Every structure is written in C-alpha cells, then in structure tokens.
Amino acid sequence: MHISGSKGRAIRLLAIGLIIGLGAYWAGSRWGQQVPSVVNALHSPSPAPSEAGLDATELETVRIYRQAAPAVANVVTRTVEYDFFYNPVPVEGAGSGFLMDNDGHILTNYHVVQGAQTIEVTLGDQSRYKGKLVGSDPNNDIALIQIDLAGRKVTPLTLGDSRNLLVGQRVLAIGNPFGFQSTLTTGVVSSLGRTVQTRENTFIDEAIQTDASINQGNSGGPLLNSHGEVIGINSAIYAPTGTTAGIGFAIPINTAKRVADDLITRGRVRHATLGAEGRALWPRLAEALNLAVQQGILIERVEPDGPAAQAGIRGGTKSVLAGMQELRVGGDVLIAIDAKQITNQSDLSLLLNRSQPGDTVTVTIVRDGKKVNLPVKLGGD
Numbered sequence: 537m538h539i540s541g542s543k544g545r546a547i548r549l550l551a552i553g554l555i556i557g558l559g560a561y562w563a564g565s566r567w568g569q570q571v572p573s574v575v576n577a578l579h580s581p582s583p584a585p586s587e588a589g590l591d592a593t594e595l596e597t598v599r600i601y602r603q604a605a606p607a608v609a610n611v612v613t614r615t616v617e618y619d620f621f622y623n624p625v626p627v628e629g630a631g632s633g634f635l636m637d638n639d640g641h642i643l644t645n646y647h648v649v650q651g652a653q654t655i656e657v658t659l660g661d662q663s664r665y666k667g668k669l670v671g672s673d674p675n676n677d678i679a680l681i682q683i684d685l686a687g688r689k690v691t692p693l694t695l696g697d698s699r700n701l702l703v704g705q706r707v708l709a710i711g712n713p714f715g716f717q718s719t720l721t722t723g724v725v726s727s728l729g730r731t732v733q734t735r736e737n738t739f740i741d742e743a744i745q746t747d748a749s750i751n752q753g754n755s756g757g758p759l760l761n762s763h764g765e766v767i768g769i770n771s772a773i774y775a776p777t778g779t780t781a782g783i784g785f786a787i788p789i790n791t792a793k794r795v796a797d798d799l800i801t802r803g804r805v806r807h808a809t810l811g812a813e814g815r816a817l818w819p820r821l822a823e824a825l826n827l828a829v830q831q832g833i834l835i836e837r838v839e840p841d842g843p844a845a846q847a848g849i850r851g852g853t854k855s856v857l858a859g860m861q862e863l864r865v866g867g868d869v870l871i872a873i874d875a876k877q878i879t880n881q882s883d884l885s886l887l888l889n890r891s892q893p894g895d896t897v898t899v900t901i902v903r904d905g906k907k908v909n910l911p912v913k914l915g916g917d
Contacts, residue, residue, distance in 0.1 A: 593706075597720075599764075604634075604693055604708075604758065604764055606661050606690075607635040607691060608633075608711065610659075611656075611667065611756060612656045612658070613651075614626060614627070614628050615654075631753060631754075631757075632753065632770070633681065634766065635690055635692040639685075641800065642667070642680070642682065643756070643796060644769070645679060645769065646672045646677045646679040649681060667682065670682050670803075671799035671805070674738060675807065678769070680795070693758055694766065695766050697789070698767045701744065702725065706761075706762050707748055707762075708748065708762075709722075709750060709760070711756070711757030711758075723748030724747060726746055728745070730742075743772075743785040743787065744786040744787075746784050747783070756771075757770045766789050767786075769787040769789065770784060770786050771786055772785045806892075806917065808892055808895060811843040812837070816832075817832050828902055833870045833880070834865070834867065835901075836867060838851040843912050843914055846912075847913075849910060852865050871907075894916070895913070
C-alpha cells in the first residue's frame with residue numbers, strides 16, 4: 537500500500553512522540569519517587585540535642601548557660617555627635633548587662649552607657665525594652681539601668697560573693713562580643729587583687745583577672761562561678777593586638793552591689809572624702825621647697841570645717857610660681873593613709889574608694905620636717 541508523503545510524516549511524528557512519552561514514563565517510574573524523599577529529608581526536624589556522652593563538667597556548663605542566658609542583656613545605645621560642618625551624625629554603641637532583680641534593674645559598665653541619649657535592651661529571649669539610666673559611678677565604671685517588665689516574670693541572676701575567690705577556680709562569661717548575642721566563654725580566675733586603671737580617673741579596684749575570652753561587646757556582662765552566681769562584671773581586656781589576649785578583668789560583684797544599693801536607695805553613690813586638695817610632689821619641687829620628703833601630696837587647700845580641717849591638717853599659706861604653675865606652699869605633705877604610702881592622686885583616690893563615709897583613718901603627714909599621725913573621720917559627698 538502506498539502512503540502519501542504528508543500522511544507518512546504524520547505517522548513518523550506520532551511514533552516519535554510515543555517513544556518520548558514512554559521514555560519519560562520509564563524514567564519517572566525509576567527515579568521520580570526519590571525526589572520527594574530528598575525534600576522530606578531536608579525539611580524534617582533535626583533531632584533534639586542529646587546530653588548523652590557529656591561529662592559532669594560539660595553538663596554543669598550547659599545547665600548554667602541555659603539558666604543564666606535569658607537574664608543577660610544586649611545593651612544598645614544611641615547618641616548624636618556633630619561633624620566638622622556641625623551636621624548631626626548618629627552614633628551607636630553596644631555592650632552587655634544583666635538583670636539583678638525582679639524590678640528590672642540591670643547592671644552594666646558606665647562606659648557602655650556614657651553619653652547615651654537612648655538605651656535599648658534586648659534580653660536573651662529576644663524581648664526588647666526601652667532602658668532608663670538610674671545612675672552611675674564613673675570612678676568604678678558601674679552603671680545601673682532599668683526596664684519596665686510590665687508584670688512579666690523573669691529570673692534575675694543570683695549575685696554571689698567576690699571576697700572568697702581562689703585563683704584557679706572555674707568561671708564562665710556571657711555577653712555579646714562584636715554583636716553576637718548570648719555568647720559563652722569559659723576559663724579560670726587567673727589572678728586576684730589587681731588594680732587596673734582604665735582611664736585617667738577611672739580604675740578597677742581589686743579586679744578579678746580571668747583568661748575567659750572577653751572582647752568588645754562583652755563589657756557589662758556577668759562573670760559567673762560554677763554555681764551560676766555572679767562574681768564580677770566583665771569590664772576590660774588587655775589587648776595589645778586589639779583582640780583578646782587571654783587577659784580580661786572584671787569588677788568584683790561586691791563593689792557593684794554596694795554601688796547599686798546606693799543608686800537604688802539614694803539615687804547617687806556616696807564617696808568618702810578627705811576635704812583637702814593638693815598635688816603630687818616631684819624631686820625638683822621638693823628640693824626647691826626644702827622639704828624633708830620627695831614623694832607625697834603637697835596639701836594646698838583644705839575645705840573649711842571639712843574632715844581634714846577638723847583633724848588639724850593644714851593647707852598652703854602663700855602662692856609661688858613653679859614654671860608655668862601657681863602653687864600654694866607652706867602646707868602639710870600627706871605621705872600615707874593607714875600606713876599605706878601615698879605618692880600621687882591615684883594612690884589617694886584608690887584608698888578613699890576603698891573607704892566609706894564616716895570611717896576613721898590615720899593620716900600621716902610631714903610638717904616642719906617631722907612625721908605626724910592624725911585620726912581623720914572621712915566625710916561623704
């Protein structure tokens with residue numbers, strides 16, 4: 537039978553289509569059912585993390601982190617600065633903090649909130665709040681802020697005792713280094729009793745040194761012991777390279793508790809005062825003034841009816857020029873308090889910071905070439 541060209545082409549096309557269809561069906565039957573199984577595997581929930589295989593120390597670390605992390609805050613501050621052309625430039629800063637009570641009080645570092653116009657707090661569960669600065673103590677680099685929990689139940693961190701720490705005991709630090717919220721690092725207490733000057737008139741007294749990694753953004757976060765209690769506020773790092781070098785410092789929690797109590801009950805921190813002003817001696821000045829000592833603080837002025845004046849400490853009686861500086865000379869030279877040597881203003885500030893208003897201390901002065909010990913009842917500002 538002869539089939540015309542047009543009909544022949546139609547039959548060939550039909551045959552080709554049939555072959556393609558059968559091939560697709562065969563391929564689908566062989567491999568097509570595997571695709572849904574891959575998709576299901578990708579979207580199936582991951583198995584819950586298992587604590588099986590963890591040793592006792594790891595289990596304890598996991599427990600402490602889970603318990604403490606929700607109360608650790610990410611503190612973001614905003615302020616406005618001005619460029620060369622007086623155009624306003626918004627500036628944002630960030631640090632850490634932690635809930636210390638059910639009233640929404642959060643302890644942090646003063647340098648975290650210094651100059652802030654607005655404060656935003658994000659807790660570990662990602663809940664956000666507007667923060668209010670209650671008060672601060674720049675001398676100890678401590679600040680207290682508060683958030684309105686609006687009746688929401690929280691679990692604040694337990695404040696421990698920083699008096700009986702031991703070098704070598706394990707510690708944990710939680711904070712927000714470089715913006716990575718709720719980051720945990722661990723280490724040990726590396727040393728105790730350090731005095732770390734952070735700025736000209738700011739220092740950490742009795743600092744806790746630790747090798748737990750502390751970086752930018754960790755400031756203000758808690759340093760915890762193995763019971764999950766706060767023993768310090770992470771505050772500074774020794775960083776010659778700009779990143780952690782395994783040497784971090786924390787403010788003892790006992791200092792922070794005293795500051796927080798003053799801020800909550802009085803609205804300000806009371807500092808012990810001597811009621812006297814002076815300047816550190818240097819050898820050439822001591823020689824020029826024919827003084828019997830070359831180190832100490834030359835008392836230039838005493839506050840009328842202040843602690844120093846009531847104790848009989850004398851200020852300068854006349855003014856002289858020393859280079860480009862005007863000095864009041866003729867007064868006493870303070871060389872020690874409670875037998876601890878005083879050579880400059882930092883020494884004096886440190887010893888006063890360790891005292892409380894109303895404490896009586898023994899002040900050693902040099903007058904007319906002789907040492908004199910005077911009891912002084914410290915005042916308070």
